[in-house]
Amino acid sequence: MSRIPLIAGNWKMHKTVAEAESLVRDLVPRVEGLEKVEVAVCPPATALHVVGQALAGSVVELGAQDVFWAEQGAFTGMISPVMLKELGCKYAIVGHSERRGRFGKPDESLGEAARVFGDTDASVNLKVKAALGHELIPIMCVGEMLAERDEGRTDAVVTRQIEVGLEGVSAEQAAGMVIAYEPVWAIGTGRACGAEEANRVIGLIRKTIRGKFCEEVGDRIRIQYGGSVTDKNAHELLSQPELDGALVGGASLEVCRFALIVQAASVIAKEVSK
Ligand code: PGA
Numbered sequence: 001m002s003r004i005p006l007i008a009g010n011w012k013m014h015k016t017v018a019e020a021e022s023l024v025r026d027l028v029p030r031v032e033g034l035e036k037v038e039v040a041v042c043p044p045a046t047a048l049h050v051v052g053q054a055l056a057g058s059v060v061e062l063g064a065q066d067v068f069w070a071e072q073g074a075f076t077g078m079i080s081p082v083m084l085k086e087l088g089c090k091y092a093i094v095g096h097s098e099r100r101g102r103f104g105k106p107d108e109s110l111g112e113a114a115r116v117f118g119d120t121d122a123s124v125n126l127k128v129k130a131a132l133g134h135e136l137i138p139i140m141c142v143g144e145m146l147a148e149r150d151e152g153r154t155d156a157v158v159t160r161q162i163e164v165g166l167e168g169v170s171a172e173q174a175a176g177m178v179i180a181y182e183p184v185w186a187i188g189t190g191r192a193c194g195a196e197e198a199n200r201v202i203g204l205i206r207k208t209i210r211g212k213f214c215e216e217v218g219d220r221i222r223i224q225y226g227g228s229v230t231d232k233n234a235h236e237l238l239s240q241p242e243l244d245g246a247l248v249g250g251a252s253l254e255v256c257r258f259a260l261i262v263q264a265a266s267v268i269a270k271e272v273s274k
Pocket of ligand 1: 010182186187188189190226227228229247248249250251
Protein backbone atom coordinates (compact mmCIF):
# COMPACT_ATOMS: atom_id res chain seq x y z
CA MET A 1 0.00 0.00 0.00
CA SER A 2 1.58 3.29 -1.00
CA ARG A 3 0.72 6.35 1.02
CA ILE A 4 1.21 9.83 -0.42
CA PRO A 5 3.70 11.66 1.84
CA LEU A 6 2.62 14.98 3.34
CA ILE A 7 5.15 17.77 3.79
CA ALA A 8 3.60 20.35 6.09
CA GLY A 9 5.19 23.61 7.16
CA ASN A 10 4.50 24.71 10.74
CA TRP A 11 5.32 28.40 10.71
CA LYS A 12 4.68 28.81 14.46
CA MET A 13 4.62 32.50 15.52
CA HIS A 14 6.39 33.78 12.40
CA LYS A 15 5.38 35.93 9.44
CA THR A 16 3.17 38.97 9.26
CA VAL A 17 0.21 38.82 6.89
CA ALA A 18 2.22 40.52 4.12
CA GLU A 19 5.22 38.20 4.61
CA ALA A 20 2.99 35.14 4.68
CA GLU A 21 1.28 36.06 1.43
CA SER A 22 4.57 36.70 -0.31
CA LEU A 23 6.02 33.36 0.89
CA VAL A 24 3.16 31.28 -0.52
CA ARG A 25 3.10 33.19 -3.80
CA ASP A 26 6.76 32.21 -4.15
CA LEU A 27 6.18 28.63 -2.96
CA VAL A 28 3.31 27.56 -5.24
CA PRO A 29 5.19 27.63 -8.59
CA ARG A 30 8.13 25.76 -7.01
CA VAL A 31 6.01 22.78 -5.95
CA GLU A 32 3.37 22.74 -8.67
CA GLY A 33 3.59 19.67 -10.86
CA LEU A 34 5.53 17.58 -8.33
CA GLU A 35 4.05 14.10 -8.23
CA LYS A 36 3.30 11.79 -5.32
CA VAL A 37 3.58 14.40 -2.62
CA GLU A 38 1.09 16.61 -0.83
CA VAL A 39 2.10 20.03 0.53
CA ALA A 40 0.50 22.11 3.26
CA VAL A 41 1.39 25.28 5.13
CA CYS A 42 0.19 26.16 8.63
CA PRO A 43 0.56 29.94 9.08
CA PRO A 44 -0.35 31.79 12.27
CA ALA A 45 -4.10 32.35 12.65
CA THR A 46 -3.80 36.02 11.68
CA ALA A 47 -2.58 35.05 8.19
CA LEU A 48 -4.93 32.11 7.50
CA HIS A 49 -7.45 34.16 5.56
CA VAL A 50 -5.00 35.87 3.22
CA VAL A 51 -2.89 32.75 2.72
CA GLY A 52 -6.05 30.75 2.01
CA GLN A 53 -7.01 33.23 -0.69
CA ALA A 54 -3.52 33.17 -2.19
CA LEU A 55 -3.58 29.34 -2.28
CA ALA A 56 -7.06 29.00 -3.78
CA GLY A 57 -6.95 26.65 -6.75
CA SER A 58 -3.30 25.72 -6.11
CA VAL A 59 -1.81 22.38 -5.05
CA VAL A 60 -0.79 23.69 -1.63
CA GLU A 61 -3.23 23.02 1.21
CA LEU A 62 -3.96 25.20 4.24
CA GLY A 63 -3.63 24.09 7.86
CA ALA A 64 -4.04 25.69 11.29
CA GLN A 65 -1.57 25.33 14.15
CA ASP A 66 -4.17 24.39 16.76
CA VAL A 67 -7.94 24.12 17.16
CA PHE A 68 -10.23 24.41 20.17
CA TRP A 69 -12.85 21.72 20.79
CA ALA A 70 -16.00 23.83 21.14
CA GLU A 71 -17.87 25.25 18.16
CA GLN A 72 -18.42 28.63 19.82
CA GLY A 73 -18.75 30.18 23.26
CA ALA A 74 -16.99 32.10 26.00
CA PHE A 75 -13.45 30.89 25.25
CA THR A 76 -11.27 33.98 25.00
CA GLY A 77 -8.47 33.64 22.49
CA MET A 78 -9.56 30.28 21.10
CA ILE A 79 -10.43 29.41 17.51
CA SER A 80 -13.11 26.83 16.72
CA PRO A 81 -13.12 24.13 14.04
CA VAL A 82 -16.09 25.87 12.38
CA MET A 83 -14.03 29.04 11.99
CA LEU A 84 -11.06 27.16 10.53
CA LYS A 85 -13.27 25.29 8.09
CA GLU A 86 -14.74 28.60 6.93
CA LEU A 87 -11.21 29.83 6.15
CA GLY A 88 -10.58 26.82 3.93
CA CYS A 89 -8.34 24.82 6.27
CA LYS A 90 -7.91 21.16 5.42
CA TYR A 91 -5.59 20.34 8.33
CA ALA A 92 -5.18 21.36 11.96
CA ILE A 93 -2.08 20.55 13.98
CA VAL A 94 -3.15 19.22 17.38
CA GLY A 95 -1.04 18.48 20.45
CA HIS A 96 2.18 20.05 19.22
CA SER A 97 4.72 19.73 22.03
CA GLU A 98 4.92 23.52 22.32
CA ARG A 99 1.25 23.43 23.31
CA ARG A 100 1.49 20.48 25.67
CA GLY A 101 2.97 20.47 29.16
CA ARG A 102 2.48 22.70 32.14
CA PHE A 103 1.37 26.30 32.18
CA GLY A 104 3.93 28.95 32.90
CA LYS A 105 7.41 29.99 32.03
CA PRO A 106 9.42 27.37 30.13
CA ASP A 107 12.47 25.95 31.86
CA GLU A 108 15.19 27.16 29.52
CA SER A 109 17.75 24.89 31.14
CA LEU A 110 16.01 21.92 29.51
CA GLY A 111 17.23 23.13 26.12
CA GLU A 112 13.99 21.90 24.64
CA ALA A 113 11.05 23.58 22.99
CA ALA A 114 8.81 25.53 25.34
CA ARG A 115 5.89 23.49 26.64
CA VAL A 116 3.75 26.20 28.08
CA PHE A 117 0.12 25.99 27.03
CA GLY A 118 -1.05 23.13 29.18
CA ASP A 119 -2.43 20.69 26.61
CA THR A 120 -2.75 17.16 28.01
CA ASP A 121 -3.40 13.83 26.31
CA ALA A 122 -7.07 14.29 27.26
CA SER A 123 -7.41 17.82 25.82
CA VAL A 124 -5.54 16.71 22.70
CA ASN A 125 -8.15 13.94 22.34
CA LEU A 126 -11.00 16.49 22.59
CA LYS A 127 -9.35 18.61 19.90
CA VAL A 128 -8.78 15.61 17.62
CA LYS A 129 -12.44 14.63 17.88
CA ALA A 130 -13.65 18.20 17.33
CA ALA A 131 -11.48 18.54 14.23
CA LEU A 132 -12.70 15.22 12.81
CA GLY A 133 -16.30 16.18 13.60
CA HIS A 134 -15.91 19.19 11.31
CA GLU A 135 -14.01 17.45 8.55
CA LEU A 136 -10.68 18.93 9.43
CA ILE A 137 -7.83 16.43 9.30
CA PRO A 138 -5.87 16.50 12.57
CA ILE A 139 -2.10 16.28 12.42
CA MET A 140 -1.73 14.83 15.92
CA CYS A 141 1.76 15.31 17.35
CA VAL A 142 3.33 12.86 19.78
CA GLY A 143 6.85 12.52 21.09
CA GLU A 144 8.93 12.02 24.20
CA MET A 145 10.94 14.59 26.14
CA LEU A 146 14.69 14.17 26.60
CA ALA A 147 14.38 12.95 30.20
CA GLU A 148 11.81 10.35 29.11
CA ARG A 149 14.13 9.09 26.38
CA ASP A 150 17.06 8.94 28.83
CA GLU A 151 14.95 6.90 31.22
CA GLY A 152 14.10 4.44 28.43
CA ARG A 153 10.45 5.46 28.40
CA THR A 154 10.16 6.61 24.76
CA ASP A 155 8.00 3.72 23.60
CA ALA A 156 5.71 3.85 26.63
CA VAL A 157 5.19 7.62 26.35
CA VAL A 158 4.45 7.57 22.64
CA THR A 159 2.12 4.56 22.98
CA ARG A 160 0.17 6.33 25.75
CA GLN A 161 -0.13 9.53 23.70
CA ILE A 162 -1.50 7.51 20.77
CA GLU A 163 -3.92 5.43 22.87
CA VAL A 164 -5.40 8.42 24.73
CA GLY A 165 -5.24 10.85 21.80
CA LEU A 166 -7.26 8.49 19.60
CA GLU A 167 -9.84 7.43 22.20
CA GLY A 168 -13.36 7.47 20.75
CA VAL A 169 -12.08 7.98 17.19
CA SER A 170 -13.60 5.57 14.65
CA ALA A 171 -11.47 3.33 12.45
CA GLU A 172 -12.56 5.21 9.34
CA GLN A 173 -11.65 8.57 10.92
CA ALA A 174 -8.29 7.29 12.15
CA ALA A 175 -7.39 5.96 8.71
CA GLY A 176 -7.71 9.48 7.25
CA MET A 177 -5.66 11.17 9.97
CA VAL A 178 -2.05 12.24 10.11
CA ILE A 179 0.23 11.57 13.09
CA ALA A 180 3.52 13.43 13.52
CA TYR A 181 6.24 11.79 15.59
CA GLU A 182 8.16 14.74 17.01
CA PRO A 183 10.67 13.93 19.75
CA VAL A 184 10.66 17.09 21.87
CA TRP A 185 14.45 17.20 22.12
CA ALA A 186 14.71 17.37 18.32
CA ILE A 187 12.39 20.33 17.80
CA GLY A 188 14.14 23.57 16.92
CA THR A 189 17.44 22.27 18.29
CA GLY A 190 19.17 21.36 15.03
CA ARG A 191 19.50 17.84 16.45
CA ALA A 192 17.23 15.64 14.32
CA CYS A 193 16.42 12.12 15.44
CA GLY A 194 18.52 9.50 13.65
CA ALA A 195 16.69 8.22 10.57
CA GLU A 196 16.67 4.61 11.76
CA GLU A 197 15.40 5.51 15.19
CA ALA A 198 12.66 7.73 13.70
CA ASN A 199 11.69 4.79 11.50
CA ARG A 200 11.64 2.44 14.50
CA VAL A 201 9.38 4.67 16.62
CA ILE A 202 7.06 5.35 13.69
CA GLY A 203 6.86 1.58 13.10
CA LEU A 204 5.88 1.20 16.75
CA ILE A 205 3.17 3.87 16.35
CA ARG A 206 1.81 2.06 13.29
CA LYS A 207 1.79 -1.23 15.20
CA THR A 208 -0.08 0.41 18.10
CA ILE A 209 -2.65 1.76 15.65
CA ARG A 210 -3.03 -1.66 13.99
CA GLY A 211 -3.68 -3.15 17.44
CA LYS A 212 -6.14 -0.42 18.44
CA PHE A 213 -8.09 -0.47 15.17
CA CYS A 214 -7.13 -3.01 12.48
CA GLU A 215 -4.49 -3.80 9.87
CA GLU A 216 -6.10 -1.58 7.24
CA VAL A 217 -6.06 1.54 9.43
CA GLY A 218 -2.37 0.95 10.12
CA ASP A 219 -1.75 0.66 6.39
CA ARG A 220 -3.64 3.83 5.52
CA ILE A 221 -2.80 6.31 8.29
CA ARG A 222 0.02 8.70 7.43
CA ILE A 223 2.77 9.15 10.01
CA GLN A 224 5.23 11.99 9.58
CA TYR A 225 8.49 12.74 11.33
CA GLY A 226 9.15 16.24 12.72
CA GLY A 227 12.11 17.85 14.50
CA SER A 228 14.97 19.71 12.81
CA VAL A 229 14.10 18.48 9.32
CA THR A 230 16.10 20.44 6.72
CA ASP A 231 16.87 20.21 3.03
CA LYS A 232 20.14 18.52 4.09
CA ASN A 233 18.71 15.60 6.08
CA ALA A 234 15.33 15.28 4.30
CA HIS A 235 16.48 12.66 1.81
CA GLU A 236 17.85 10.30 4.45
CA LEU A 237 14.82 10.70 6.73
CA LEU A 238 12.19 10.47 4.01
CA SER A 239 13.81 7.36 2.50
CA GLN A 240 12.84 5.40 5.61
CA PRO A 241 9.94 3.10 4.75
CA GLU A 242 7.71 4.00 7.71
CA LEU A 243 7.89 7.79 7.21
CA ASP A 244 5.05 9.40 5.27
CA GLY A 245 6.46 12.90 5.05
CA ALA A 246 7.56 15.55 7.51
CA LEU A 247 6.27 18.33 9.72
CA VAL A 248 8.81 21.09 9.16
CA GLY A 249 9.28 24.10 11.45
CA GLY A 250 12.27 26.38 10.92
CA ALA A 251 13.10 25.22 7.40
CA SER A 252 9.53 25.89 6.23
CA LEU A 253 10.09 29.64 6.74
CA GLU A 254 12.59 29.72 3.87
CA VAL A 255 10.88 28.98 0.61
CA CYS A 256 13.92 27.44 -1.17
CA ARG A 257 14.68 25.02 1.64
CA PHE A 258 11.05 24.03 2.06
CA ALA A 259 10.63 23.45 -1.69
CA LEU A 260 13.77 21.26 -1.69
CA ILE A 261 12.26 19.10 1.06
CA VAL A 262 9.04 18.74 -0.95
CA GLN A 263 11.08 17.81 -4.04
CA ALA A 264 13.00 15.16 -2.07
CA ALA A 265 9.74 13.63 -0.88
CA SER A 266 8.40 13.52 -4.42
CA VAL A 267 11.55 11.89 -5.86
CA ILE A 268 11.59 9.21 -3.15
CA ALA A 269 7.85 8.47 -3.43
CA LYS A 270 8.16 8.11 -7.20
CA GLU A 271 11.09 5.68 -6.81
CA VAL A 272 9.21 3.58 -4.26
CA SER A 273 6.10 3.34 -6.44
CA LYS A 274 8.02 2.07 -9.48
P1 PGA B 1 11.69 22.38 13.66
O1 PGA B 1 10.16 22.28 14.22
O2 PGA B 1 11.65 21.81 12.26
O3 PGA B 1 12.01 23.82 13.68
O4 PGA B 1 12.51 21.55 14.57
C1 PGA B 1 9.35 21.19 13.92
C2 PGA B 1 8.01 21.34 14.59
O5 PGA B 1 7.97 21.90 15.69
O6 PGA B 1 6.96 20.92 14.06
